[in-house]
Amino acid sequence: MRDLMPDMPNRLEISGLAIERKGRVLLDVPRLSLDGPGPTLILGPNGAGKSLLLRCLHGLIQADRGRVLQDGLDLTADHKARQAMVFQQPVLLRRSVAANLDFVLKRKRLGRSARKARIADLLAEGGLDGKARQSARSLSGGEAQRLAILRALALDPETLFLDEPTSALDPSATQAIEAMILRASDRGVRIVMVTHDVGQARRLAADIVMMQGGRVVEHGAARQVLEAPKCQASRQYLAGWLVT
Ligand SMILES: Nc1ncnc2c1ncn2[C@@H]1O[C@H](COP(=O)(O)OP(=O)(O)OP(=O)(O)O)[C@@H](O)[C@H]1O
Ligand SMILES: [Mg+2]
Known part of the structure; x- marks a missing residue:
């Protein structure tokens, strides 16, 4: 950031x-x-x-x-x-919460462990810890919007x-x-x-x-x-x- x-x-x-x-x-x-x-x-x-x-x-x-x-x-x-x-x-994306963030981070050419650490930070920032493996499509409206903002911030x-x-x-x-x-x-x-x-x-x-x-x-x-x-x-x- x-x-x-x-x-x-x-x-x-x-x-x-x-x-x-x-x-x-x-x-x-x-x-x-x-x-x-x-x-x-x-x-x-x-x-x-x-x-x-x-x-x-x-x-x-x-x-x-x-x-x-x-x-x-x-x-x-x-x-x-x-x-x-x-x-x-x-x-x-029709993928897990973590995969939605990983998709963006891959574009930034970060290595696997750097991406993993960044995903953990982002999930904490959006209060989505514990939801990493949940399907993004099953999130509540507020959670989904938080994930959308995290994905934007991942850039x-x-x-x-x-x-x-x-x-x-x-x-x-x-x-x-x-x-x-x-x-x-x-x-x-x-x-x-x-x-x-x-x-x-x-x-x-x-x-x-x-x-x-x-x-x-x-x-x-x-x-x-x-x-x-x-x-x-x-x-x-x-x-x-x-x-x-
Ligand atoms: N591609 C387009 N072709 C024709 N008219 C369009 C197009 N895109 C937007 N408009 C028109 O331009 C005007 C402004 O649209 P805009 O979506 O920016 O409004 P807005 O202020 O965001 O409104 P809202 O609060 O409802 O979201 C509207 O009358 C809309 O119908
Ligand atoms: Mg509008």
Whole structure:
């Protein structure tokens, strides 16, 4: 895992990013700069473009126009290899819990004993000790999502993108995942996460990106956005009025 190195740049920028489909603007973000170091939370109503933005930042989809820059350079395969993403529904292999982690670690060309030690550390980190041999498909929703996050962390990412990782989970499973995310952040992993949960944004965010209608309507320090939103759309969303 990347050690906490505040001087090491990890700046994600967007310049002139746009996606249109059938004449409809899905994403229109002229400029956005995520400098970290704390977790960035992306909020906004259904269809606001949050997942599209996250996928663009991770290079999963190519926008019609504009650029995504990592530390001033266009996103390369090398950058992408230092990013990882976790989705709302965990995507796991039909294998044991340990084999799901081993699959990722093999790509890092670690030897057998190093992989075994790393798997033990990861299982402890996710509170999944004792589940190594269990089929990943038989895990509870919260356990499966914890495993998905561990698999992403096994890549030693500089940046971890999470798209509503707790939206299907109960409060205690959510709490366990939030603790994992905060620990990763404290170790220096840049977190960029989508949520619908304002309480979660309050608990985790250093900065908040508010989206509506494919646009970033506000980006600022979490406290400022939550307590004194500058934009009416932010105020309405936070007050629970803006649902779509
Ligand atoms: N491939 C596509 N083709 C056409 N429209 C798309 C495509 N992908 C996304 N959209 C549309 O773009 C808009 C933004 O989608 P996106 O998934 O980013 O929303 P979101 O903010 O993540 O919403 P939710 O909170 O429901 O997850 C939606 O109206 C969606 O239907
Ligand atoms: Mg989404």
